[in-house]
Amino acid sequence: MSAVADVFPADGPLAFRIRLGARWVATHWLSLVGKLPNQRLALESLVEVRAHDGPPVQRRAALVCEGSGRPLVYRTIEDGEARSHAFAGEHVEVAGPDGAFAIARDGAEFLADTYAPGLVAVMAAALRDRAPVRTARYHASFLAVAPCSVAREGARLTTSHAEVVTLDAAGDVVAIDQPRDGLVAERVAEPRPGWAAEEPRRPTPRRYAPPGDITVEDLTVATPLGPIGGTLSAPRGDDRVADRLPGALFLPGTGRPDRHGLVGPRDAGTHQIMDHLARRGVAGLRCDVVATDRLADRIALAHAQLAVLRAHPRCDGRIAVIGHSQGGGVALALAAAHPGEVAAVVLLAAPGRPVEDVLVDQLHRMAEAQGWPPSAVAAELEELHLRCACARDDRPLDGDGVPDRLRWRARAQPWLADQVRASARDPMLGVACPVLICQGTADALISLADARALHAAARRAGVRADLALFDGLDHCFQRGGDAVDPSVLDHLSGWILAMLERKD
Secondary structure, eight states, rough: OHHHHTTSSTSOEEEEEEEEEEEEEEEEEEEEEEEGGGGGHHHHHHHHEEOSSOOOOOEEEEEEEESSSOEEEEEEEEEEEEEEEEETTTTTEEEEEEEEEEEEEEEEEEOOOOOHHHHHHHHHHHHHOOOOOEEEEETTTTTTEEEEEEEEEEEEEEETEEEEEOOOTTSSOOOOOOOOTTTTEEEOOOOOOGGGSSOOOOOOOOOOOOTTEEEEEEEEEOTOOOEEEEEEEESOOOSSSSSSSSEEEEEOOOOOOOOOOOEEEESSHHHHHHHHHHHTOOOEEEEEEOOOOOOOHHHHHHHHHHHHHSSSTTEEEEEEEEETTTTHHHHHHHHHOOEEEEEEEEESSOSSSOOOHHHHHHHHHHHHHOOOHHHHHHHHHHHHHHHHHHHHHHTTSSTTTTTGGGGGGGGHHHHHHHHHHHSSSSSTTTSSSSEEEEEETTTTTSSSHHHEEEHHHHHHOOOOOOEEEETTTTTTSSSSSSSSSSSHHHHHHHHHHTTOOOOO
């Protein structure tokens, strides 16, 4: 066997405790659980992250690799969701809750993952006698490959991913320092955690149960990206075609909720909003989320959904479009493209400033909540501004002047480029209908500054805009639970009915 097998203690796992500044944030245990034929190794990876506002987060993973550390199969379970990464030839075949897809391997010889310094120790064991060397690493959380240079100076290895690996006299890793991020991983003698022997927690997924006081109809929407499922909700009672109603289309933000706003055990509240509107006499359409972050795709999907709602026999053609978070920009684009069909727009926690400003604010809020040291904040800000500059200039993240480790963010770069371009435009351009702007004061993602910027843009454009602020409510307009606050439901439905009131 290679030196990789020798890094594991005979009496327990290879364990690291990770500090962010002065605060202990996570522990990683990496164990050799078996030596397989053809000099392959079976490893177990366990991570426990000390969440700042809840119970610890636990991630289990199994890695099969060659004796050189080259990964073959990596399987993870976190929050009850499983994902696999199979390294087959020139690609990494990924399968998980959001489907199956392939990523170019681009010469990746080693694996990386969040809060997993033991994987750095595996790479160090394989390369400590070969350095300096140029290699590549696949990051399982970012779903991307980045090149990595490794150099050695005495008892230290340094990488182009801003890591400093300290070795002892035997050449074993004793610490991994990431000074840019304020992270230090120190090797400790810590046994395998007790929860590793338990069955993984599998949170019970939420299932939508239609309330008895409304009717729901499942339907299929043909879109340029293929057919998607949808649900039309309406008040219970007379179902004749003559009983036609005003309509509402719900456009969600990013993420992987189902059409009802449910993802695993969490409830973002989509069905609560649309079912409430049905009780108030509105025919509402919500559809499955398609796995795309491209803005043009999301707008094309919205066009198709609007057409289906407008043609439905329960809808009388008076339609409000509700956009949550990034769905707000799609709602405004839809209103601008269909001035005669969209009669009102509701923006729920929608960004209203340049995306770079929004992301900077989010970073500062996260850093404050998690106690990041100033050096980590400065490093993250520097990389964020560089990514935004590349997006503005249509420069790829593998170009000159881009640090190696930033290339792990390449998968998210097309989304960022779309948002940089879109957020530079007047959000109300071409919008002629009235707009309701709703914002919770406890939202950790979108701030009051965004709501006020949208309101100011509407006033400049001569668009009627009403601003509604909800004290203590979060990004999903909930108050520490998973129920949309009744004040939001009542305000939303009252405003929509007033705007869609029949004038003939």
